[in-house]
Amino acid sequence: MRRRITDYRISFIDFKNLADFLKEHFDFDLNVFAFTITKMRIDKFCINYNIKNFEELLKYLKKTTFFNILISFLLVETTELFRDPDFWVKLKRKYVVKYIGTSFKVWVPDVTSDDELISFLILLNELKMLETTKVLVTSFYNKSNPEILYKRAISEKKFNYSLSNYMKYNGESDLLEYFSQKNKSLIPKDFLFQNVTFKQFTMWKDSMPENEFDFVLFRNRMLYYSPIIVDQIYKTIYTSLKYKGLIAIGVNEKIQTIDNSIIFVQSEKNCNIYFKK
């Protein structure tokens, strides 16, 4: 039967009870996520797994493996390679290019099977910076082996192979050169990951070493967090960046914090790249 967006499976009270359950059994705080999107995603998750109601969901969640599946479902993919081509052009030509010949250190938080990461690695390759750039990829849900789980995720993903984005970005080669085909899926080639390290990291709980990174790629990630957690997450990123280090956010995002110690300055008008002051 065709799934419908209006198929609600859990009520608001159920959501609150689910949050309490996850906190008590897995020390996982559901309340850090944007409410409406998260509720709708959990409804969709229940539909995907044919879970009829909240009681049934709780029964499944008593198995840890099922908890991991639910949590991975809360991480939303960015859905397109080179989404917002103008951003990628600017990032490459005006910002990343300045780090050629340096030991460039980059953090990409909250990654699933991620188009943003792959786009960024392709950009580095075009600038011949893959070997000199250290990229840390973190995700909050995969505690056991982040790299294996990531590679499994991308092998199951149907990449939105957007040639028009890549052309608008003025990509320098055939986009297909970066992928191999396996069971009708496109898998990013291993050479892209030569300097990528995977690590479990919870944005609202863990801390990074200070002054570690030159650049944090955080586009369209804050969308899925609740406003109550925004300051804390930006503080974590702010602390991890070197002086004048850069952060990129989505084209319809804005850095707005209450904490006066977090000072990000927009690098130029109408640009969603900020630097640490």
Place this chain on the structure above:
Amino acid sequence: MSDKKNIIIGGSAGSFQTVVAILEKIKKDFPFSIFLILHRLKNVKSGFIEALSVKSKLKLKEPVDKEKIMPGTIYLAPSNYHMYIEYDNTISLSTEETINHSRPSIDATFVSAALSLQNNAIGVLLSGANSDGAQGIYAMHKEGAYTIVQDPKDSQIQTMTQAALNLFQPDKIMTSEQIIHYISKYINYGY
């Protein structure tokens, strides 16, 4: 209807002129908010807002994520993002997968309005070439919102409006002219 209901208007092919006509007729400083979800090309960031606001002196904007909803403001769902109305009177955006091949999806905003605004909303579904919006306006109807669907016979492309009418009976089925009159009267005079 009680006043101060937020208005959520969704449309696709054939709806643009109706939306422009509504915007032309309404006065500034109305005491609630209007949300527009219009299917548009992705990666086209400029031109659309300008085209909508050219004949209107209203505050019309594409919201940023977590923006507080303000009265007297018209929010246009940004290209390539879904737009949700949150309980805490903010707007959230999402890059989730397309719904009915659409991002922004009318269904996504309508369903979030059903959940967060319930009967404090008016949902309007206009002409369009796919069924996006039909399920969502039905969800709004089920949660007590006032719902208006453009008469398929009057729709330039009737797929969207007919899909809604196949699901439920809205409070009103109107022509484009009637919708323009009704909504502008409601916004300007509260009835």
